[in-house]
Amino acid sequence: xxxxxxxxxxxxxxxxxxxxxxxxxxxxxxxxxxxxxxxxxxxxxxxxxxxxxxxxxxxxxxxxxxxxxxxxxxxxxxxxxxxxxxxxxxxxxxxxxxxxxxxxxxxxxxxxxxxxxxxxxxxxxxxxxxxxxxxxxxxxxxxxxxxxxxxxxxxxxxxxxxxxxxxxxxxxxxxxxxxxxxxxxxxxxxxxxxxxxxxxxxxxxxx
Amino acid sequence: xxxxxxxxxxxxxxxxxxxxxxxxxxxxxxxxxxxxxxxxxxxxxxxxxxxxxxxxxxxxxxxxxxxxxxxxxxxxxxxxxxxxxxxxxxxxxxxxxxxxxxxxxxxxxxxxxxxxxxxxxxxxxxxxxxxxxxxxxxxxxxxxxxxxxxxxxxxxxxxxxxxxxxxxxxxxxxxxxxxxxxxxxxxxxxxxxxxxxxxxxxxxxxx
Amino acid sequence: xxxxxxxxxxxxxxxxxxxxxxxxxxxxxxxxxxxxxxxxxxxxxxxxxxxxxxxxxxxxxxxxxxxxxxxxxxxxxxxxxxxxxxxxxxxxxxxxxxxxxxxxxxxxxxxxxxxxxxxxxxxxxxxxxxxxxxxxxxxxxxxxxxxxxxxxxxxxxxxxxxxxxxxxxxxxxxxxxxxxxxxxxxxxxxxxxxxxxxxxxxxxxxx
Amino acid sequence: xxxxxxxxxxxxxxxxxxxxxxxxxxxxxxxxxxxxxxxxxxxxxxxxxxxxxxxxxxxxxxxxxxxxxxxxxxxxxxxxxxxxxxxxxxxxxxxxxxxxxxxxxxxxxxxxxxxxxxxxxxxxxxxxxxxxxxxxxxxxxxxxxxxxxxxxxxxxxxxxxxxxxxxxxxxxxxxxxxxxxxxxxxxxxxxxxxxxxxxxxxxxxxx
DNA sequence: GATGAATGAGATTTCATTCAT
DNA sequence: TATGAATGAAATCTCATTCAT
Numbered sequence: 017x018x019x020x021x022x023x024x025x026x027x028x029x030x031x032x033x034x035x036x037x038x039x040x041x042x043x044x045x046x047x048x049x050x051x052x053x054x055x056x057x058x059x060x061x062x063x064x065x066x067x068x069x070x071x072x073x074x075x076x077x078x079x080x081x082x083x084x085x086x087x088x089x090x091x092x093x094x095x096x097x098x099x100x101x102x103x104x105x106x107x108x109x110x111x112x113x114x115x116x117x118x119x120x121x122x123x124x125x126x127x128x129x130x131x132x133x134x135x136x137x138x139x140x141x142x143x144x145x146x147x148x149x150x151x152x153x154x155x156x157x158x159x160x161x162x163x164x165x166x167x168x169x170x171x172x173x174x175x176x177x178x179x180x181x182x183x184x185x186x187x188x189x190x191x192x193x194x195x196x197x198x199x200x201x202x203x204x205x206x207x208x209x210x211x212x213x214x215x216x217x218x219x220x221x222x223x
Numbered sequence: 224x225x226x227x228x229x230x231x232x233x234x235x236x237x238x239x240x241x242x243x244x245x246x247x248x249x250x251x252x253x254x255x256x257x258x259x260x261x262x263x264x265x266x267x268x269x270x271x272x273x274x275x276x277x278x279x280x281x282x283x284x285x286x287x288x289x290x291x292x293x294x295x296x297x298x299x300x301x302x303x304x305x306x307x308x309x310x311x312x313x314x315x316x317x318x319x320x321x322x323x324x325x326x327x328x329x330x331x332x333x334x335x336x337x338x339x340x341x342x343x344x345x346x347x348x349x350x351x352x353x354x355x356x357x358x359x360x361x362x363x364x365x366x367x368x369x370x371x372x373x374x375x376x377x378x379x380x381x382x383x384x385x386x387x388x389x390x391x392x393x394x395x396x397x398x399x400x401x402x403x404x405x406x407x408x409x410x411x412x413x414x415x416x417x418x419x420x421x422x423x424x425x426x427x428x429x430x
Numbered sequence: 431x432x433x434x435x436x437x438x439x440x441x442x443x444x445x446x447x448x449x450x451x452x453x454x455x456x457x458x459x460x461x462x463x464x465x466x467x468x469x470x471x472x473x474x475x476x477x478x479x480x481x482x483x484x485x486x487x488x489x490x491x492x493x494x495x496x497x498x499x500x501x502x503x504x505x506x507x508x509x510x511x512x513x514x515x516x517x518x519x520x521x522x523x524x525x526x527x528x529x530x531x532x533x534x535x536x537x538x539x540x541x542x543x544x545x546x547x548x549x550x551x552x553x554x555x556x557x558x559x560x561x562x563x564x565x566x567x568x569x570x571x572x573x574x575x576x577x578x579x580x581x582x583x584x585x586x587x588x589x590x591x592x593x594x595x596x597x598x599x600x601x602x603x604x605x606x607x608x609x610x611x612x613x614x615x616x617x618x619x620x621x622x623x624x625x626x627x628x629x630x631x632x633x634x635x636x637x
Numbered sequence: 638x639x640x641x642x643x644x645x646x647x648x649x650x651x652x653x654x655x656x657x658x659x660x661x662x663x664x665x666x667x668x669x670x671x672x673x674x675x676x677x678x679x680x681x682x683x684x685x686x687x688x689x690x691x692x693x694x695x696x697x698x699x700x701x702x703x704x705x706x707x708x709x710x711x712x713x714x715x716x717x718x719x720x721x722x723x724x725x726x727x728x729x730x731x732x733x734x735x736x737x738x739x740x741x742x743x744x745x746x747x748x749x750x751x752x753x754x755x756x757x758x759x760x761x762x763x764x765x766x767x768x769x770x771x772x773x774x775x776x777x778x779x780x781x782x783x784x785x786x787x788x789x790x791x792x793x794x795x796x797x798x799x800x801x802x803x804x805x806x807x808x809x810x811x812x813x814x815x816x817x818x819x820x821x822x823x824x825x826x827x828x829x830x831x832x833x834x835x836x837x838x839x840x841x842x843x844x
Numbered sequence: 845g846a847t848g849a850a851t852g853a854g855a856t857t858t859c860a861t862t863c864a865t
Numbered sequence: 866t867a868t869g870a871a872t873g874a875a876a877t878c879t880c881a882t883t884c885a886t
Contacts, residue, residue, distance in 0.1 A: 038849085038850085053346070053349050054261065054263060054345060054346030054349070055346075056261055056262075056263030056264050056346060057263050057346060057349055059875075059876060059877080060876075060877065060878080061852095061876085061877090069850080069851090070850060070851040070852060071851080071852065071853095071877095071878085072850070072851055072852065072853095072878085072879075072880080073849080073850055073851070074878095075877095075878065075879075076849070076850075080877080080878075081876095081877070081878090133345075136345075137345055137346070138261065138340075138343070138344055138345055138346070139260075139261030139262075139263065139264060139344065139345065139346040141405075142260055142261065142264055152407070153407075156407075173421065173424075175417050175420065176414075176417040176418060176420070176421050177414060177417070179407075179408055180399070180408070180410075180414050180417065180418050180421075181421065183395075183398050183399055183402045183408060184395040184398065184399065184418055184421060184422065185395075186398055187394040187395045187396070187397055187398020187399065187401075187402075188390075188391040188392075188394045188395045188398075188425075189394070190394055190398065191390050191391065191393055191394020191395075191397065191398075192387070192390055192391065192394065194394075195390045195394075198348075200359070200360075200363075200386075201386055201387070201390060203387075207383075207384060207387050210382050210383040210384070210387065211383060211387050211391055213382065213383070214380065214383050214387075214388065214391060214425045214426070215391070215425065217380075217424055217425055217428040217429070218395075218421045218422065218424055218425035219421070221424040221428035222424070245867090266858080266859055266860080267859070267860055267861080268859075268860085268869085269859095271868095271869085276867085276868090277867055277868035277869055278860095278861085278862095278868075278869055278870090279861085279862075279863080279867065279868055279869065280866085280867055280868070280869095281861095282860095282861070282862080283866075283867075287860075287861075288860065288861090452870085452871085467760075467763050468675065468677060468759060468760030468763070469677075469760075470675060470676075470677030470678050470760060471677050471760060471763055473854080473855060473856080474855075474856060474857085475855085475856090475873095483871080483872090484871055484872040484873060485856095485857085485872080485873065485874095486857085486858075486859080486871070486872055486873065486874095487870080487871055487872070489856095489857065489858075490870070490871075494856080494857075495855095495856070495857090547759075550759075551759055551760070552675065552754075552757070552758055552759055552760070553674075553675030553676075553677065553678060553758070553759065553760040555819075556674050556675065556678055566821070567821075570821075587835065587838075589831050589834065590828075590831040590832060590834070590835050591828060591831070593821075593822055594813070594822070594824075594828050594831065594832050594835075595835065597809075597812050597813055597816045597822060598809040598812065598813065598832055598835060598836070599809070600812055601808040601809045601810070601811055601812020601813065601815075601816075602804075602805040602806070602808045602809045602812075602839075603808070604808055604812065605804050605805065605807055605808020605809075605811065605812075606801070606804055606805065606808065608808075609804045609808075612762075614773070614774075614777075614800075615800055615801070615804060617801075621797075621798060621801050624796050624797040624798070624801065625797060625801050625805055627796065627797070628794065628797050628801075628802065628805060628839045628840070629805070629839065631838055631839055631842040631843070632809075632835045632836065632838055632839035633835070635838040635842035636838070659846090680879080680880055680881080681880070681881055681882080682848085682880075682881085683880095685847095685848085690846085690847090691846055691847035691848055692847075692848055692849090692881095692882085692883095693846065693847055693848065693882090693883075693884080694845085694846055694847070694848095696881090696882070696883080697845070697846075701881075701882075702881065702882090
């Protein structure tokens with residue numbers, strides 16, 4: 017209701033809205049705050065202050081707090097997907113492909129730690145609308161396709177379903193950085209590489 | 224006898240308080256609610272209602288909401304630790320040991336899904352006091368010790384630090400059930416077993 | 431949603447809720463405030479203060495401000511209806527009946543000026559739910575029936591539809607007190623009686 | 638020419654300001670909106686949108702929302718007064734005069750329903766300044782004079798004070814259209830005419 | 845002059861906590 | 866000891882008004 021401040025291009029709904037500086041500032045401030053204390057742990061005026069914006073301004077760009085969370089989730093999921101799939105040749109040499117994929121994840125986690133953490137939050141699930149949740153699939157489906165292809169080519173083990181294998185790698189990776197962030201672990205370059213090797217073996221070895 | 228519920232036993236602090244039925248009802252109700260909607264998404268009176276207890280009663284057993292969260296966290300972490308370590312012979316045959324460990328995790332996740340989910344929540348981090356957080360170590364240290372022992376015996380690969388290996392397995396396992404809970408995956412017995420095998424290979428294989 | 435503070439008897443919905451002192455205080459404070467400045471002109475904390483009650487307490491008794499307005503409207507419409515119809519013999523001598531009816535209106539307007547004014551407010555129409563609006567009919571229908579009966583008995587003129595006649599009297603009466611309240615008119619006993627006579631003539635005379 | 642819109646003509650204050658198209662558009666949009674949802678129920682930017690004008694533009698023509706309400710009230714009261722008094726011969730044949738007066742009211746209510754409704758709103762009372770309120774008198778005084786004259790000529794009954802009689806007619810008339818607007822009544826030509834007759838009898842009959 | 849994005853004071857509503865019973 | 870009605874601080878959201886363009 018009321019005039020929507022921005023209108024999107026004709027494409028599918030929940031399109032990334034045009035990036036005005038204020039909108040970016042709000043999303044960025046919200047991301048940092050949510051990543052640290054969870055969606056329910058952050059008050060809207062606090063986001064406004066971090067974004068150097070009036071409280072009311074947030075409501076010009078987003079219908080309500082829930083819409084802000086959804087927009088943020090979609091933007092970041094899309095950014096992650098872009099990072100993982102862009103210019104990646106799924107037909108390439110398997111091990112190189114796997115390493116490249118792993119490195120892209122590492123770069124995302126290192127360069128955008130708040131985004132990485134936010135995407136893995138649990139407590140925003142209550143906020144996410146079906147459309148946002150659908151994005152999850154769009155991120156994972158190319159990865160699953162790659163897993164299946166590698167199973168076909170007998171590179172990856174076939175005694176584990178592709179979805180399961182994918183989940184194991186994803187979980188292992190996420191936990192690595194989550195544990196580091198919690199201060200229980202400090203990851204040297206070597207640790208990350210050895211973890212990558214271990215995951216590769218998880219996918220390929222059968223004895 | 225006017226002893227405050229919290230300070231009854233002489234032992235170290237945050238000791239499991241005497242288990243009165245009301246206290247149990249409160250913890251159990253809180254666990255279910257928190258697991259579903261996050262700590263910040265649940266109002267105290269709602270916990271009281273689910274526990275069939277007056278709102279004020281919660282404050283007889285717990286100083287405040289934060290204390291309730293911490294007590295819950297500690298109880299559940301301890302329960303998990305007990306499940307994982309009790310009657311487990313760390314000197315046994317490695318693969319059997321690993322399988323047993325994996326199966327215990329599975330049983331915990333299956334029998335106490337709310338507890339499992341609650342322990343992995345992020346949004347209670349702000350609530351947890353140092354003491355609660357310390358418990359994390361107490362749960363993980365015997366596992367790390369086991370990992371290290373297996374590395375010594377050349378069963379587990381040594382090119383990955385024990386903490387890292389442990390983290391990878393833990394993350395893989397948690398993600399499996401998280402994904403199932405989100406509805407993206409349904410885990411058959413065979414899936415869980417094949418995942419276990421894959422994790423075993425991650426730890427042992429080096430080529 | 432949430433626990434309703436009070437439950438009603440088994441009868442039809444929007445039953446007058448049991449009259450607790452706080453609830454009465456809130457309704458009474460709201461009535462005074464709304465009558466003076468309109469529903470949209472009064473903030474909830476102000477009602478709370480007038481009622482010597484915490485702001486939150488209002489939300490224990492009423493779902494939201496709108497529900498408070500509706501409850502108030504219903505209670506007052508019912509009170510008015512009771513006043514107008516209670517122990518009134520519709521078969522009595524016409525002029526005496528008319529005078530009695532008029533006097534009852536006068537008493538209501540004099541004794542409960544805020545209620546009288548509130549019921550005639552226009553700006554709460556946006557707030558009223560269908561059920562509240564239906565009450566309007568329940569108040570007016572016995573009056574219309576009386577008008578029709580008097581037309582049948584050739585006491586009231588028949589060249590004006592009963593609904594129209596009723597509306598004219600009602601409007602004339604309301605305006606009398608509205609104008610007095612606005613300070614444009616001061617009504618002596620004699621004025622009210624002469625107005626009553628004039629209205630009687632409006633209903634009966636045909637030349 | 639930097640003259641403020643409000644202070645242009647030399648005449649008495651709150652003079653009808655020069656009628657620029659934008660000013661008219663704003664007043665007209667405000668009238669429609671206020672009539673439907675009350676002064677407090679309409680946001681200024683919404684008026685701007687309905688008027689196809691920038692929000693800020695409203696503040697070029699009116700000091701603030703209150704001033705807008707007052708200007709609107711004055712314009713419409715004046716329009717009503719003009720309609721009722723212009724080219725009306727107060728010395729004419731009484732019944733014809735009364736009918737003409739009634740018909741003018743009907744035409745106003747029919748042709749400018751929003752204005753009619755707005756003038757009867759209660760929730761703008763808090764907004765009206767003394768000057769606006771004084772207009773009420775200017776509208777009513779010629780009518781009262783006519784009533785008094787008719788009483789002198791023994792056409793109107795004299796047992797009711799002129800102010801009271803006037804109030805009764807006015808109230809009866811207003812209620813008629815208010816009830817129609819609320820959907821409780823639909824007024825045919827015949828109803829309006831019979832109501833007029835009844836009101837005439839109210840003023841003239843004494844037995 | 846005209847605009848409408850931006851603002852922050854203030855409105856509505858929620859909820860952790862208290863306290864009289 | 867147990868209760869749950871009551872509270873008010875804090876959260877979400879709205880809107881009259883301003884001001885840079």
